Amino acid sequence: MKVSVIGSGYVGSVTAACFADVGHEVVCVDIDEKKVEQINKGVPPIYEEGLEELLGKYAGKRLIATTDSVFAVQDTEISFICVGTPSGEDGSIDLSIVRAAAGSIGEALAKKEGYHVVVVKSTVVPETTEKVVLPILEEKSGKKAGKDFGVAMNPEFLREGKAVYDFMHPDKIVVGANDRRAGDLVSELYRGFDCEVTHTIPRTAEMIKYANNSFLATKISFANEIGNICKKLGIDTYEVMQAVGKDFRISPNFLNSGAGFGGSCFPKDVKALIGKAKDIGYEPLLLESVIAVNEKQPLLMTEILERKAGDLKGKKVAVLGLAFKNDTDDIRESRAIPIIAELLRLGARIFAYDPMAAGSMKRVFPTIEYCKSAAEALKDADACLVMTEWEEFKELDAEFEDMKEKIVIDGRRIIRAKGLDYEGLCW
Structure with a gap:
């Protein structure tokens, strides 16, 4: 089939490349000429x-990019909206880019003969596809949804760092459409995938994405809450959760x-669902607690550090890990950000290292020192905070010998070296 993908960021580029890999002809659309x-x-x-x-294999062949949305x-049968939905200060999502994408597609549809399907893949709160995207498409095209063109919602469930693998090996494919023709055409794109397609309506598909991510975030905050309690009781929370995870109703993941x-x-989606719930008159107490625990959690590390090292003013603190997780350069909502901000407030000198994310973090904290290796960050340091679960950090050992004081606070339980003044965040 012929597919156009509007937006070439994280979701758009992965979607385009993977569809090309399964044999579809793909056109990427972006306003950024450099991209x-x-x-x-x-x-x-x-x-x-x-x-x-994948891009190296298919670019210029089954996959091309353009700034020309018309x-x-x-030239395609189906268009995917894969643009960003950034959070506002109140946690609600900003739909301005989605609206713009829908408008440009609608204008193109006005000039097109024949049936076309528009699919929202961007993460949007329930009712967005039907109450925001669909009306814009009808207004700009002068055509009728369900008759002249189809509208569907097809959420992504991709892990950053493993997105290509997850796209090609899905555990669920959800297609929400109000008319069968549109839903069937979108499903046809996934014919070669070894996964059942769940058919539903757009608002349900949108809710599935939010419920999915909110539940995973809840498991993490629950595990952290239990971990904080276990630490005060002298209990190994990892031993507790290893046993809890054996319950088939719970599973060991995200514990x-x-x-x-x-x-x-996770942070954006939970906050957006909280905002949507409040808009319809419901107070989502559990979801608000999930965010509250998560925002407090990293700052417990600086409390431990102050207890061990005393006044941090002028002291050199090594921060290992800046990306929000390993195998990515993404720092969005990284737990290192509030940690660094708090250390700066306390007057510490920060020497940071991350295998991939230093360039991104420099735009947030341009004045701290960025090192080329963990060893460089640790040299003469008064303390070390471990923020990201990079594999190379698990192998650190002799590097700690060059610290001035061997205080190591581990936020991910990955440090194996001995002879340290070591303390885990929840253990």
């Missing part, structure tokens, strides 16, 4: 494991205590 040029050269606009290989819609969750999905 378009990159994609056409086979260079990914973001880092994601396996993405460079051409893209005219590791630590510095909390970050990234582009």
